[in-house]
Amino acid sequence: MSETKKTNIILFSGDYDKAMAAYIIANGAAAYDHEVTIFHTFWGLNALRKDEPIQLKKGLMEKMFGRMMPRGVNKMGISKMNFAGFGPKMIKDVMKKHNVMPLPDLISMAQEQEVNLVACTMTMDLLGLQKEELMDDIQYAGVAAYLADAEDGAVNLFI
Amino acid sequence: MSETKKTNIILFSGDYDKAMAAYIIANGAAAYDHEVTIFHTFWGLNALRKDEPIQLKKGLMEKMFGRMMPRGVNKMGISKMNFAGFGPKMIKDVMKKHNVMPLPDLISMAQEQEVNLVACTMTMDLLGLQKEELMDDIQYAGVAAYLADAEDGAVNLFI
Amino acid sequence: MSETKKTNIILFSGDYDKAMAAYIIANGAAAYDHEVTIFHTFWGLNALRKDEPIQLKKGLMEKMFGRMMPRGVNKMGISKMNFAGFGPKMIKDVMKKHNVMPLPDLISMAQEQEVNLVACTMTMDLLGLQKEELMDDIQYAGVAAYLADAEDGAVNLFI
Numbered sequence: 039m040s041e042t043k044k045t046n047i048i049l050f051s052g053d054y055d056k057a058m059a060a061y062i063i064a065n066g067a068a069a070y071d072h073e074v075t076i077f078h079t080f081w082g083l084n085a086l087r088k089d090e091p092i093q094l095k096k097g098l099m100e101k102m103f104g105r106m107m108p109r110g111v112n113k114m115g116i117s118k119m120n121f122a123g124f125g126p127k128m129i130k131d132v133m134k135k136h137n138v139m140p141l142p143d144l145i146s147m148a149q150e151q152e153v154n155l156v157a158c159t160m161t162m163d164l165l166g167l168q169k170e171e172l173m174d175d176i177q178y179a180g181v182a183a184y185l186a187d188a189e190d191g192a193v194n195l196f197i
Numbered sequence: 198m199s200e201t202k203k204t205n206i207i208l209f210s211g212d213y214d215k216a217m218a219a220y221i222i223a224n225g226a227a228a229y230d231h232e233v234t235i236f237h238t239f240w241g242l243n244a245l246r247k248d249e250p251i252q253l254k255k256g257l258m259e260k261m262f263g264r265m266m267p268r269g270v271n272k273m274g275i276s277k278m279n280f281a282g283f284g285p286k287m288i289k290d291v292m293k294k295h296n297v298m299p300l301p302d303l304i305s306m307a308q309e310q311e312v313n314l315v316a317c318t319m320t321m322d323l324l325g326l327q328k329e330e331l332m333d334d335i336q337y338a339g340v341a342a343y344l345a346d347a348e349d350g351a352v353n354l355f356i
Numbered sequence: 357m358s359e360t361k362k363t364n365i366i367l368f369s370g371d372y373d374k375a376m377a378a379y380i381i382a383n384g385a386a387a388y389d390h391e392v393t394i395f396h397t398f399w400g401l402n403a404l405r406k407d408e409p410i411q412l413k414k415g416l417m418e419k420m421f422g423r424m425m426p427r428g429v430n431k432m433g434i435s436k437m438n439f440a441g442f443g444p445k446m447i448k449d450v451m452k453k454h455n456v457m458p459l460p461d462l463i464s465m466a467q468e469q470e471v472n473l474v475a476c477t478m479t480m481d482l483l484g485l486q487k488e489e490l491m492d493d494i495q496y497a498g499v500a501a502y503l504a505d506a507e508d509g510a511v512n513l514f515i
Contacts, residue, residue, distance in 0.1 A: 043507050045503075045507075048218075048354070050215065050218055050356075051276075055398055055399075056368065059366075059368055059397065059398060059514075062478075062499055063499060063502075063503070066499040066500060066502075066503050067503055069500075070500070070503050070504075070507070072503075072507070079218065080214055080218060081214075081276070097294075100291075103287070103291070117369075117399070128421070129482075132418075132421070132482055132483070132484070133482060135415075136481050136482055138478070138481075138482055160221075160297070163295050163297075164288075164291060164292060164295055164297055165291070166291070181221055181222060181225040182225060182228075182229070184222075184225075185204075185222070185225050185226055185229050185231075185352070186229075188351070188352045189202050189204075189229070189231070189351045189352060190351075191351075191352070192506070192507045192508075192509075193503070193506045193507060193509070193512050194352050194353060194354065194512065195354075195366070195512065195513075195514040196218075196354040196355060196356050196514060197368075197514050207377075207513070209374065209377055209515075210435075238377065239373055239377060240373075240435070256453075259450075262446070262450070319380075319456070322454050322456075323447075323450055323451060323454055323456055324450070325450070340380055340381060340384040341384055341387075341388070343381075343384075344363075344381070344384050344385055344388050344390075344511070345388075347510070347511045348361050348363075348388070348390070348510045348511060349510075350510075350511070353511050353512065353513065354513075355377075355513040355514060355515050
């Protein structure tokens, strides 16, 4: 029985460093021939946002959430030492110096390795995010689809 | 072999949004016929606190912790954008608009679906929380009981 | 088939309370005869730092990170209520009162129980941490080694 093993990551956090960790593990697991899924929910959806603002009809609440949340990975903060935006810039400078892949490259690599990038439709609705605002070639699903994958998962993580 | 699959969630966080995620996954897994346990530890215990203050004999430290920590889910903050209490109110307004169940309803649904709600006795002791302050019909256990469940778990998450 | 079960914990967080949770679970699992590994990455590496400053040749960035990050567990903050350093002192006082092991003792116990303490080499490089700054008798590995353990893990957690 040489079944493909599954790695399922829930990315709940909107922090740059936590998203990095999620994508580094995902890329590693894909290289290990796992079938890998990252299920983006709540603030983790911001990792899938397009950089440019999209004109859409939205209610006031959704507009406010949309403005307050980072548009794309380059606007995301980090979970520690995020004073005056100093932390994210510093960590990106250090990453460049040490040839560590920045988050957008980690996401591209995940797509090349056929990691399933899933956006949680329930929280998209909750935060007023629409498909036009998110990256192309991603999947849309809910908690039932996550559980169907996770119950057979070799590695399940909540990040 | 049609064994019941187990989902075991450690709820460590006291954030409203993370507790929501925990209970949404738990309810989904229960609907999927998993045997589900949420093990509430550290700040996650606040999700089990009763709304009303309870008069108990406590030491100074325990009194201070008791006052500083949110009493029940409606007082919990959210993990992001919690400026001046704006975040939690906003997310609750949006939830109501989108017919997403608020946390107290998610907890009631979990109880109806016979999700095991467990309070970690070691951290209750540490934070000076007593059984009278927590919801009725919950279970009390320690890390050994958690591990006995988790080692057979199909889905294990730390939230 | 009486195979040893594995518990694999990724400790990403640099919070005192989250590190406590990780080490309490690890010690419990070791007492349960699991083979246990804590993979320290990002801010979780701070749990492995020696208390005393070490003189090393470092670039400016690495020096700054080194100074900004807590040196050893006694300098770590907690994830909630960390105002003016009040939270960590308070929680340590309460721990002492309730005979809960402080983090350094939990780490020693883990070492006595032969829990594998692993430092993530990629993030060590990123944060400019060198082996001389970390505790003795730990292991060094990357994400591939983590995944090799985790894909057979009974309990996998990201903390």
